[in-house]
Amino acid sequence: MTDQGSPKKQVNSFDVARLAGVSRSAVSRTFTDGASVSDETRKKVIKAAGELGYRVNVLARSLHKQKSDLVGVVAADLDNPFRAEQIDLLSQGLLERGFRPILLRGDPSADVADLIGSLLQYSVAGVIVTSDTPPEEICRECLENGVPLVVVNKRDPGAPVDRVVTDFEAGGRLAFEHLVASGCRKLAVVTPERSSFSINGRALAFERIANDAGIPVIPIAWGTQTYEGGLEASAHVNRVRSEVDGLFCTADYLALGVLDGLRHDYGINIPEDIQLVAYDDIVQASWKSYDMTTIVQSRRELCEITLNLLMRRLENPDLPQQVEICGVSLFQRATTLAP
Incomplete structure (x- = not known):
């Protein structure tokens, strides 16, 4: 009598070879891209594998080949709609x-170097990092x-690793020029208290361009890059409301909270009292409740550039360091007045 609670025996290539009536090497060749095997043998092996529920042990094969089809993706802030998409x-x-992606969460408490180091143990073909900048040592x-x-x-x-960077300078300039063209002369910029490289780049570009034009900018750094952080930041915007008629929020996710706070907690009309430009163009920015003017950072284009960099590096490991810039544009909605 079979014990229903006992674990099922792991099917291996020997079992498939026995049932198909072929050698074990024939089974291996059947599941190896580009390997030579007759159509008759392939059909026998595929049929036997299907009957037995056999799956190729990809990790074991990668150890043998010293390289797998796995690509590690290190990411943080997965609650952010931009990051999730x-x-x-x-x-x-x-x-x-x-390729097969492996996702590791690079949250603030995680050490990015340790995460990348763990991926190297799986003989990954490559690594993509969207969380914190990895230290030079692990890059090397x-x-x-x-x-x-x-x-x-x-x-x-x-270290000479490949990078893709959004055009922060263009984004800051577009936000500034649009607010000024819409009649704003008293500006503020909202950032999280702990700014990332990209958030900081957007804010600095906006402030520098405004200062060059002789228009001061009030910096408001508060909370986190989240909806809740935006709600908290709205209180600080309200304190300087008489000094602000144009607001640049450096991320849409943050701006959603700022908008709700200004409108519902402090009775500020947008765009009549304060005009607002955000950054990213997440799906929620187009929702009728928000309808935000924003700097468009195309996730699809950003990802295509990232993957193309990786593919080129895989094809030619000796290429010099690649750095590509992803362009941005401005999409006007209801949080700013028509210029």
């Missing part, structure tokens, strides 16, 4: 290119191990 598009793109370890590393919207880590 970015990771979804990266995963889809990797699958379409024949990736290079020494022949593992391409692409960092997205991060500062230069000091």
